[in-house]
Amino acid sequence: MGETNIKQNKDPEQQEKRSALGITRRSLWYVLKIMLIITLVVALCFFALVEMMSVSNIYIIVTEGLERRADCILGIRPSSELQEYFFKDWLVRDDAIDSGRYDAFRVDSYDYRLSIEKIKVYPWSTEATVRVLEQVVNIQANANNDSNKDNVPQWEDSRMEIRLEKIDGRWFITMLSVQQKDPEIEPGATPDYSQLETDIPHY
Numbered sequence: 001m002g003e004t005n006i007k008q009n010k011d012p013e014q015q016e017k018r019s020a021l022g023i024t025r026r027s028l029w030y031v032l033k034i035m036l037i038i039t040l041v042v043a044l045c046f047f048a049l050v051e052m053m054s055v056s057n058i059y060i061i062v063t064e065g066l067e068r069r070a071d072c073i074l075g076i077r078p079s080s081e082l083q084e085y086f087f088k089d090w091l092v093r094d095d096a097i098d099s100g101r102y103d104a105f106r107v108d109s110y111d112y113r114l115s116i117e118k119i120k121v122y123p124w125s126t127e128a129t130v131r132v133l134e135q136v137v138n139i140q141a142n143a144n145n146d147s148n149k150d151n152v153p154q155w156e157d158s159r160m161e162i163r164l165e166k167i168d169g170r171w172f173i174t175m176l177s178v179q180q181k182d183p184e185i186e187p188g189a190t191p192d193y194s195q196l197e198t199d200i201p202h203y
Contacts, residue, residue, distance in 0.1 A: 074107040087172040105141040126166040
């Protein structure tokens with residue numbers, strides 16, 4: 001009888017220990033789950049921020065770079081100013097810049113229009129592609145020589161794919177590829193950036 005009473009007295013103590021151990025394990029697992037969720041949220045926010053910065057930088061490089069390229073083709077700017085936007089290996093292969101098509105004219109003004117249709121970039125990537133529609137209209141120019149009676153050459157509108165690469169922490173345009181010449185363009189339009197097509201992951 002004495003031994004039985006001792007065992008019965010020990011059972012509640014063991015149950016308390018098991019209960020306390022179970023609570024500790026559940027608490028640790030709960031804390032680990034919370035830490036894991038917080039880590040994932042912070043990581044997603046970080047990647048989203050990096051992605052937004054990349055898209056913003058790419059947008060600026062493409063829009064400013066292509067407009068300055070148009071300036072160079074029209075003879076308004078020297079091609080040396082493009083090195084801030086274009087990788088030098090591509091500049092020597094861009095035949096349009098040194099085509100001399102407008103050398104016989106002094107271009108005073110023009111209307112440059114660029115529509116970005118698609119941006120494809122990932123937060124971890126060092127490469128990106130952009131699809132754009134480029135137009136140059138209302139070119140106002142005078143001939144350098146009074147004997148020149150030729151009309152000012154018209155700009156050939158085009159839809160292009162642009163490739164960019166991050167080099168030494170900066171984005172540079174490394175290639176332009178014309179996908180469509182003189183595409184049909186709908187009149188009108190104020191750009192609706194809510195309709196901009198992007199190929200980037202959503203979080």
